Amino acid sequence: MNTDFLQKDLQALEDLGMYRTLKTLDSPQGREIILDGRRVLNFCSNDYLGLANDTRIKRAAAEAIEKHGFGSGASRLVCGNMSPHDGLEADLAQFKNTESALVYSSGYMANTGIIPALMDRHSVVLSDRLNHASIVDGIVLARAKLVRYPHADVQALGEILKNLPVSQRKLIVTDSVFSMDGDRAPLKEIVDLASSYEAMIMVDEAHAFGVFGRCGGGLVEELSLGAQVDIQMGTLSKAAGCFGAYVCTGKVLRDYLINKSRSFIYTTAMPPALAQAARVALKIILGGSQLRRNLQENSDYLRAEIKAMGFDTMNSTTPIIPLLVKDPAQAVALSKRLLEQGIFVQAIRPPTVPKGTARLRLTVTATHTKEDLDQLLNALKKI
Ligand SMILES: *Cc1c(COP(=O)(O)O)cnc(C)c1O
Secondary structure, rough: OOOOHHHHHHHHHHHHOOOOOOEEOOOOOOOOEEEEOOEEOOOOOOOOOOOOOOOOOHHHHHHHHHHHOOOHHHHEHHHHHHHHHHHHHHHHHHHOOEEEEEOOHHHHHHHHHHHHHHHOOEEEEEEOOOOOHHHHHHHHHOOEEEEEEEOOHHHHHHHHHOOOOOOOOOOEEEEEOOOOOOOOOOOOOOHHHHHHOOOOEEEEEEOOOOOOOOOOHHHHHOOOOOOOOEEEEEEOOOOOOOEEEEEOOOOHHHHHHHHHOOHOOOOOOOOOOHHHHHHHHHHHHHHHHHHHHHHHHHHHHHHHHHOOOOOOOOOOOOEEEEEEOOOHHHHHHHHHHHHHHOOOOOOEOOOOOOOOOOEEEEEEOOOOHHHHHHHHHHHHHOO
């Protein structure tokens, strides 16, 4: 195969400062990691509560491997559905106070499986302009009409809804915490609009699950909107420190997804040990108020200090703190200089974020110490 045409595309990316490469960890995830052989402070993981390397979760996984084996052997509907899968779904439904829950192999697969199951060519999906790529891909797979409304703009969303035929099937979908800006969706207002215009509503809590809400259920829990949100989706790979994703919803919708959702039907069940580990993670999240307080204090402190240094942190109010640079090559250069000082912060560039908004994306966790945060601030000051 002649790969010249591919290399030309890659060169073009490189020229624009948008070429991507992999870095490798030689340690578990944590506040401090070994990256390409060097010990550095880590400010890019989504392991908000420090559970990715938690002893209780690791032990649960190890015990479950002994008991249930490693692979699940088949899709859920064939013979891969094991008691830990059922157990995890029962726990999730109870946790979220919904009729039922369904587990997917990842958040990406949940979003690309839920939306096409519910929507078709005749439907319209109203999606925040900054929603996660997996939501956009789900809408494309559904072949539904995609209307991207301006970020968090309730008025614009209302205008769009007003002009749609009453009989058309509609879905409003939004991240609750936006993964690259670290701001929150105006969920209460969106929920009100959905009920006024009889639209279904789906909320992606990937970055809010475990982090917000008294029990860590997410922003929907924090705002007591559980009864109004039709589809609460979230991932088990971020604050929960595991892998996989959930949808918490009504029983009819769950049955519908089991029958119609292709990314649920046509893939092997997650390893049972993973489901069992996630059940332990859920328990830790439920009792994790102190972790959430630490997380909040760490992010408030870091954001205030970074702002005081004159950086634009956009509208962040969460542990995701963007540091707007604009130019992709400059963002990469800044990330590189921080790494030289032992601080790992990834640069985020288009197409992950809109053109002209390249940035460093800092994420804080509950496990970072005050010294860690000060070390980062000092490195930034030097630059
Ligand atoms: C990370 C993320 C996903 C994907 O979840 P995975 O479990 O990592 O596949 C979906 N939506 C949002 C908003 C995310 O941030």
